[in-house]
Amino acid sequence: MTDTAARIDPSACVLLHDLAVRRDRDEWIVGRMATRTFVALPEAGARAVQLLGDGLSVGRTAEALRAETGEEFEVADFVRDLAALGFVARIGDRLVPDDQSPSASLSWLRPHHVRLALHPALPVLVGLLLAAAVVVLVRRPDLVPGYRDLLWSPHGSLVVLSAAAAGWVLLLAHELAHLVTARAAGVPGRMRLGTRLQFLVMQTDISGIELAPRRHRLTAYLAGIALNLSVASALVLTLAVTDTGTTAHRLESAALLLALLPLPFQLMVFTRTDLYFVLQDLTGCRNLYGDGLAYARYVARCAVRPPRSGRTARSEDPSTRLPPHERAAVRLYSVVLVAGTVVCLGFMAAVTLPVDVTLLVRAVRGLGPGHGLARNADAAAVLITLGGANVLWAVTWWRNR
Template sequence: MLHDLAVRRDRDEWIVGRMATRTFVALPRAGARAVELLGEGRDVARTAAILRDETGEEFEVTDFVRDLAALGFVARIGDRPVAGGGPARASLPWLRPRQARFALHPALPVLVAALLTAAVVVLIRRPDLLPEYRDLLWSPHGSLVLVTGAAAGWTLLLAHELGHLVTARAAGVPGRMRLGTRLQFLVMQTDISGIELAPRRHRLTAYLAGIALNLSVASALLLVLALTDTGTTTHRLLSAAVLLALLPLPFQLMVFTRTDLYFVLQDLTGCRNLYGDGLAYARYVVRRTLRGPRPGGATGDGDPSTRLPPHERRAVRLYSVVLVVGTVACLTFMAAVTLPVDVTLLVRAARGLGPEHGLAKNADSAAVLVTLGGVNVLWVVTRWRGRRSRRSAGSD
C-alpha cells in the first residue's frame, strides 16, 4: 500500500510526490500507471499483469516498488509497515491553506499592477523622487545608517520570503524558511518543494511572490514619499526605504545563483533540474577541453546532456554558459571589490576602538564590527552547516 501521493502530468512525464516529506520524482506514463494501480491496492503480480495487458510489455514491478520504498512512498507491504521519512518540518505550521487563500486570488496581481502603475505615473510626473545611492546616507552618522539599513534590509528580506511561504501554503505546500548561501551572498531562502504539483499559475505566483512584494512595498512608499516635504527627515527616510526595497531586485537577474527568476526560467523551459544539469554539462565541457576527446569516442561521449529530452538539452547548454560566466564574474568582483572593502572597514573599525577615542567614535566602530562582522560570521556558519547537511544526506 502506498502513502497518499499527488500526481500531475507535465509534458510527456508525470510528477509524482509525497507532500508530507516533500519528495518528488518524474516518471514515464507506465510508471505513473503503476503508481495508480498500486495506490488502488493491487499487489505486484496483478499490477504487472495489467501493465502487460495494456502495453504488451513486461515490467519489473518488484524493482519499481523497491525504488518507491526508497523514496518513502510505500506505507506497507502486506501487513508489514515500511519505515519511511517523517513529515518535513515547516515554518509557521499554524498557518493553514484556507487562511492563506487570498495569496492566490486572481485579483491580487491586478492590485499589484495597479499599485506599480500608480508609482510609475508619479515618477514620470516627478522624476526628482527617483531614489539614488545618496538617499541611503540619510544621516551623517555612519553607524546609524548601517544599523538602520541592516534592520530594514533584513525586515524586507523576511517579508520577501514570507511572500513565497504564504503563497505556497495557499497551494497546499508546507514550505520552510532558512538561511543559506549563494556564492558570496548570505540569503534567506524558502523551500517550497511540492509546488511542482500545483497548476502553472500557482507555481509562477509562488516563485514571483517575493518580487511582487518588493515592488509593492517600493511603490507604496513612493506614493507616500510624494506627499512629504523635500528635505525633511521623513522624506530622507522614505527615500532610503524605497531604495532598500528595490535593491534586491537586480540580484534576481543572477539566475546562476538560483534566484526566484531561476525557478521561473526552469519552469518555463520544462527542465527538471536546470542548475544541476547545467553544472554537470559545464564540468563536462571543461574536462573535455582540457584533455581533448577520448580516442574513438563518439560525439556525445560522456556528455550528460545527451540523456535529456531535446527541449531540456538546449536550455541546459545555454544555461551552462550563463552559469559559468556569471559565477566567474561574481567571484572576481568579490575578490577585487567586496573583500577588500569589507577588510578595510573592519580594520578601521577595530582601530577606532579604545579609550583614546571618544564615545561617539567607539560606538560607531562597535556598530560596524557587529553589523558587518556579524554578517560575515553568519555567512561562514551557514555555509559550514549547509555543507555538513549535504554530507550527512549523502551518507544516509
C-alpha cells in the same frame, strides 16, 4: 538486509502513502507532500503507481502493464525505488520505516487563512500600484532614489544599523510572501538561512509547488519580487505627498532604495534566484542548475582531455540523456552559470573582500579609550553588522554544506 532490500513476493500488495500526481508534458510529477519528495515518472511509472494504489499485487501490476503496453516491467524493483523515496508505507505485512517529515514554518497557518494570496485579482492590483508609481516618477524625477539617499544621517552608526534592520525586515517579508502563496496552494513551506556563492540569503523551500497549476507555481515564485515592488511603489506614492528635506522624506527615500536593491540580484539566475525557478518552469526543465552544472563540467573535461572519438564524446555528454526540449535550455544555461559565477567571484575578490577587510580593520582601530564615544559607537556598529554578517555566512555555509 533492510526491509526495502528484501525480496518482494509477487503476491504482495503495497500500501502507498498519500501521493499527489500531476501530468507535465510527456511525464507525470508524483510526490509526497508530507516529506516534500517528488519525482518525474514516465507514463508506465505513473500507471504502476495507480495500479499499486488501487490494491493490485506486485505480480498483477506487472501483468496489467504487460497487457496494456506489451512490455515487461520489473515492478518489484520499482516498488523498492518507491520505498527508498519514502512513498511506501507497507509491503505485504512488512512495514517500511518512515523518515521524520521536515517541520513547516508557521505550521499554524492554514491554506484557507491565506487563500486570497492566489486570487487572480491580486497581480492586477500589484500592477496598478506599480503603474501609479511609475507615473509619479515620470512626473517627479527628483523622487528617483540614488545612493546618497541611504546616507540619511550624518552618524554612520545610525545609517548602518537602520539599513541592516530595514534590510532584514524586507528580506523576511519577501520570503514570507513565498511561504504564504505556497501555503495557499497547500504546500507546507519552510524558511531558513542559506548561502548563494558569497551571499547570505534567506530562502523558502516550497517543494511541492510543482504539483500546483502553472499560475499558482509562477505566483509563488514571483511573490517575493511582487512584494518588493509593491513596497517600493507605496513608498513612491508616499514620497510624493511628503515635504522634501524632512527626516521623514529622507527615511522614506532610504527605505525605497532598500526595497529596490534586492531586485537586480534576482537576475543572477546562476545562483538559483526566484527568476531561476520561473525560467526552469517555463523551459520545462527538471533540474536546470544540476543539469547545467553537469554539462559545464563535461565541457571542461573535454577541453582538458579531448575524447578519442565523437562517439565517446556523445556517450559522455550528460545533456544527450535529456529530452530535446530541455537540452538546448540546459546548454545555454551552463554558459550563464559559468560566466556569472566567474564574474561574481571575481568581483568579490577584487572589490567586496578588500572593502570588507578595510572596514573591519578601521573598526578595530577605532575602538578603545583613546577615541570618543561617537567613534567607538561607529566602530562597534560596523563590527556588529559587517562582522556578524560574515560570521553568519560562514556558520550557515558550514551547516548546509
